Amino acid sequence: MKRILLKLSGESLMGEKGYGIDEKRLADYATQIQNIAQKGVQIGIVIGGGNIFRGLSGAQKGFDRVKGDQMGMLATVINSLALCSALEAIGQKVRVMTSVRMEPVGELYSTAAALRLMEEGNVVIIAGGTGNPYFTTDTASVLRAIEIKADVMMNGTRVDGIYTADPEKDPTATKFTEITYDEVLNRNLRVMDLTAITMCRENKMPIYVFDMDTVGNLEKVINGEQIGTLVKPE
8 A cells, every 4th residue: 555545533633532632642643644654655634623613513503604614624724733743743754735825834735746745755634625615524535535646545533434323322233344335325324425425436536444543553454454444336
């Protein structure tokens, strides 16, 4: 596996705190990411902003949807800077790129520049979603994965894969080892939003859903261990 796009949930960054950014969770993520970077894997990262602000929930509380989504995009920038700082603290080369102009916070994203930085050994964190309202971080992650020609999009979550139902609510739920995009859509499984799944299907971008919160899991996935769920074409 030469190049991956790692999608991280903003909510996971809360760790045990239940809000904001948990420093221990951040440090754990940074160590896991550095471990696979040292193996020569090129890494692009997209982080959500749900631990700080979510545009859709803001709209439900009376915020203008466009402004709410822009606030959500800025939340992803805060998380990206936090992860960047944690990686720098352990000596990992890393750069933050943003989907809209935000110098000196980060360099404006372009595919060519991101690939050049990865070739030079940098972890590249791409912040700010797609830069447009009405698109989720799921969609931004898929878009970046396709653009950088990642071998796989890794969806690091709080659960260890995709289940027939929500395992936290249904004790009879069973886990898939592999599943197709069509099955995900037909079963209405909440892996990612509809736009993101459809983009993956159309561009044949495999998704690997796994539990990122357990330290060491990212390296296990890179080493080929089956600990999550692979979403793939037919």
